[in-house]
Amino acid sequence: MKYVAASEKGKVRNKNEDKYLALNKQDFDIIAVADGMGGHKGGDIASSLAVQRIKNYNFNSDQLKEDIITCIELANKDIKNKSLKDEECQGMGTTLTLGVIKDRIITIGHIGDSRAYLFRNQQLTQLTEDHSYVGELLRKNIINKEEAKNHPKKNLLMRSLGIDNSVEVDLLSLELKSEDLILICSDGLTNMLSDKEIEEILSSEEGLKVKVEKMIFLANQEGGYDNITVVIYKSN
Known part of the structure; x- marks a missing residue:
C-alpha cells in the first residue's frame, strides 16, 4: 500500500474541519492536507473546497510546478468567492499542503502551518516552514521551541487560503528513494507530538x-485539542 490516511476531530472540537486527499490520478500520486478555520461553518467548507479543487485539477508533468501554483490559486479564488456570497462563511480560510508525486519526484505546494516531512534512513526532516506568527519568531531566534508550544499567538497564521485575493505559495521538489516516507499532517498532530516522538x-x-x-491515538492522549489529520506516503 502506497499511502494511508486518517483524520479525527480530537477531544475538544465539536467537528472536524480538516480534509485530506490520498489518491492516484493520471499517473500522479496526490496527497494533501487542508486545515480549515473561521466562520460559523466556514472552516469545514474552506478545506473541502481546497481538496475538491485538487481532485478536479488535471496536472501536467511538463509544467508541474506551474500547475500546482495555478491549482492553489484557483482554490484560493473558490474559497474567497464562497465567503463573499455566504455570510456564514465570511472570514473562512484554510491551510494547504499538497504533494504531487511522479516518477519518484515529489513536488510540494504549501501555505499555512500544516506540515510535510521526509522520513529517510530512520531520520525525520521537516520539509515545509510554518507560515505562522510563532514560526516567524522561531526562524528569527526570538523564541525557542519550548516557548513556541505555549505562545498566546500560536494559532495566528501569516498566510492561508481564502483570506486575500492573491496567495504566496512555497514550492519545493525532492527526489525520493526507495522506502522513503512522506508525512503530511495538520497542526493537531504537531502541536501534540514532538518531531522526536513522530520519528520514533x-x-x-x-x-x-x-x-x-x-500518531492519532497519542495526539489524543496528549490532549487532542485540535482536529488531527495524518497522511503517510511510501515511495517504491
Missing part, C-alpha cells in the same frame, strides 16, 4: 496503518 513511531517495524493510528 515512523522508525517502528509496524505497518503504515498502525503508524497513522498510533
Whole structure:
C-alpha cells in the first residue's frame, strides 16, 4: 500500500474541519492536507473546497510546478468567492499542503502551518516552514521551541487560503528513494507530538496503518485539542 490516511476531530472540537486527499490520478500520486478555520461553518467548507479543487485539477508533468501554483490559486479564488456570497462563511480560510508525486519526484505546494516531512534512513526532516506568527519568531531566534508550544499567538497564521485575493505559495521538489516516507499532517498532530516522538513511531517495524493510528491515538492522549489529520506516503 502506497499511502494511508486518517483524520479525527480530537477531544475538544465539536467537528472536524480538516480534509485530506490520498489518491492516484493520471499517473500522479496526490496527497494533501487542508486545515480549515473561521466562520460559523466556514472552516469545514474552506478545506473541502481546497481538496475538491485538487481532485478536479488535471496536472501536467511538463509544467508541474506551474500547475500546482495555478491549482492553489484557483482554490484560493473558490474559497474567497464562497465567503463573499455566504455570510456564514465570511472570514473562512484554510491551510494547504499538497504533494504531487511522479516518477519518484515529489513536488510540494504549501501555505499555512500544516506540515510535510521526509522520513529517510530512520531520520525525520521537516520539509515545509510554518507560515505562522510563532514560526516567524522561531526562524528569527526570538523564541525557542519550548516557548513556541505555549505562545498566546500560536494559532495566528501569516498566510492561508481564502483570506486575500492573491496567495504566496512555497514550492519545493525532492527526489525520493526507495522506502522513503512522506508525512503530511495538520497542526493537531504537531502541536501534540514532538518531531522526536513522530520519528520514533515512523522508525517502528509496524505497518503504515498502525503508524497513522498510533500518531492519532497519542495526539489524543496528549490532549487532542485540535482536529488531527495524518497522511503517510511510501515511495517504491
